[in-house]
Amino acid sequence: MTRGSLFLRKALWAVVTIFVVVTFNFFLFRVLPGDPAKAGIKDPRLSPEMVAALQERYGLDKPVLFNTGEGGLFDSQYFRYLGALSQGDLGTSYAYRNRPVSSLLGTALVNTLWLVVPADILSIILGVLLGLVAAWRRGTKLDVGALMFALFTWALPTFFLGILLLFFGSRYLGLPTGGRITIGLDQGLWATAGDVLRHLVLPTLTFALVLLGEYMLIMRSSVVEVFSEDYILTAKAKGLNTFQIIRRHGFRNAMLPLVTLIALNLGFTVSGAIQVETVFSWPGLGKLTVDAVAQRDYPLLQGAFLMLAISVVVANLAAELIYLRLDPRVTEA
């Protein structure tokens, strides 16, 4: 099978997967107990007329799957949703009255990327380096120290690490206690950029530390395994130095499991860093999604999960393509 048709087949599967996820999520949220017409407005004084008006506005007065009454078989919540979706319309949020889901998600996504991308990059670079060094120096104090550090940061609950860093960082380093910017600073672009960076330090560091441990552990064990292979021994026998062995023979083979992990983590990037966002009052996607669940905000939930599904599927697709480059044997799969 050629690489081109392999890619096509994988891409087709990705589209099918996303469609299944869209459908599954649509029904999943509607199985939850609770009524969005009431959940948005949690007031017992809500009149029956208003509940009816809200249900009509949201289209919740229609049947979920097939409309056996007037309006035709496909005048239902599900097919209306698919119809709007095919035109790129994610709908209007229930909880944030009158606001399009796409703009809510868009703003939150940008905020989340500001936080998560630097943290991802930092944790991947540091994790990989630390893992490599630890594997190369296996059994030494350096290895044990790095291992302990990685296990510790990995095991520490995110919100607790966040609170600790918030406490020490804000008290002894003068960093801000939360939020995205200093409100009312109004001092031009560069001052604002510096201000945003200062606000980013603690949440990014928290998230990076949390992710780092996993990368380090995977990288270390993967390199340790590769180093025990015969071809490494051969390379040594050929007289290659350490750096050459790692670069030409060790790293590439050890990268395979890491690529899987990175792809998985990047895919989930758009789900945001819920706990970090909460501790540092960062207005990102994670918090938005959690609030949407609490409010039974179907359109917002559907939009958020659609975005999550797409990014996970795309990240996995990307991982498979990288496999193809890293390891020619993968073509057979």
Add this chain to the structure above:
Amino acid sequence: MRHRTLALLLGLLMVLAACGDDDTTSTTQPGTETTGGASTTVPGDTTTAPPTAEGGTVRIGWGGSPSSLNPGLGELTEDYTVYELIYNTPITLDMDGNYVSELATDWSVSEDGLTWTMNLVDGATFHDGTPLTSEDVKYTLELYRDCSDWCVYMSSYFDGDEVIEAPDPTTVTITKEAPTGSFEGRMVFMYILPKHIWEGVDPGTFDNTEMIGSGSFTLVEHRQGEYVRLASNGDYWGGAPVVDEVIFQTFENADARVQALINGDVDMITEFPSTAISTLQSDPNITVATGEPLAPDLTDIIFNITEPENCPAEDGICSGHPALRDLQVRLALAHAVDKQQLIDTLLLGLGTPGIAIVPTGLGVWFNNTIEDYPFDLDEANRILDEAGYADTDGNGIRECPASMDCGDRTELSLRMNFPDDSDTGPRLAQTLADWWEQVGVEVQIQVLDPDTLTSVCCPSLDFDVILWGWGSDPDPGFLLSALTCDEIPTGLSESGYCNPAYDELFYAQQTETDLQARIDMVHEMQQILWEDLPYIIPYCALSSEAFRNDRYIGWITDTTKLALEDPSSLNVIRPAG
């Protein structure tokens, strides 16, 4: 639903924080731009002082974020805080709980009790310079009266029969078909909107991003989930605030909020864990104040006592334990609740024991003559023994007496639910379970999200015991209505309680215009509820706030109530030193 929301006044300190949203609104502030610019010019120096005058910017850290700038759509405490600062109401509640004038200089009722007349202040203007007249008041009241198909709370302050007239620019009359005893309470949340702006839009979908009002502050910028920026209205008819700007910043995490105050990132915070109080008090630059919330709140232990004949035909499941319908069981459980200990351990003392559904913070409406059931586990055991609930199989749990039809639920084993957004819920549930198990009543605790809790609560009445709470209007009428028979099918009644004697008093007090007579009726209703025990009210929590005394001084803390949503403090505070 219910509880946590009555955000109105809603003292419930819920953090229904909204999240990242592009809803940034910017409006230029004539008031701030014209002040300060004309400063003295030193010879040789051509620059003028920046337009930030000496009043400075007050930064406040809070847990939530407004959900809507449209007063018809707001439902959170944070919404109402902003409305109070931007808009005026005809009548307002002062910090001691009295009705005092705001836009209405005085008001009176006709002999027959049907027509209320309000005289408005002279010279009130909206932020855009347009004078506020009786036409705006008439327009607003009619809008709220008729908004039941789009607004959240406003229409509930009307009966629908009100005829509103504006005979001259400073007079408004409201005529009803039946007298009402709670006129002032209804006017407290009537945020007067500018007719010339609102009549040109669809009120139900209007975002109101400029928030033109007549209050002491104007909106500068609102970013959903992040902050709200307000500027002092230099032309405020009631006298401009001293400070130039007020910023409300959202800190979702309470510990971060506390740390922000300690570090000086903010000048004042609301809603912090009571465990943080001692830390805050140990800082000489921080003052902690406590008082009754503007919207008094209460925590309740709800018993499902729905009689089968009262079960809502359409939605009712009515699965409450049959033994709970026996007053003796509820009486025993009431003796097995140590309210003071709950206040001391859960609230670190910041609360008062409750009696019935009227919170202690409602002043004259609270019946303080009732001597509560003492905490006495022996007495509780005695009551249950006497009523025939014995532990016949020796497993530590009592069973229904043979004479009672308990179906397959012969053991006194109760389901107990509470909402997952409650800080105190887990400890309250566990403490109650420990006490009740000592009198032979088993408790199975299950935490539910508020929406699911609503669906088991009412009107399905599919629970045994729920731990929840209410925030109250300044008038007790609404909370008292939750215990009438008529509200069982609507879902407002949480207990299924139905007592014709109580209902008769309820409907009588609704139309009673003599204040003392109405107070007496409301007190008698509390006596009935205390005897019938559809609820146990363990406590009413106090509210607390903390501010840096090295930044701003003049915060009002010597009143009975303490609330940020009352703008009086923000109008008078001034920079320290």
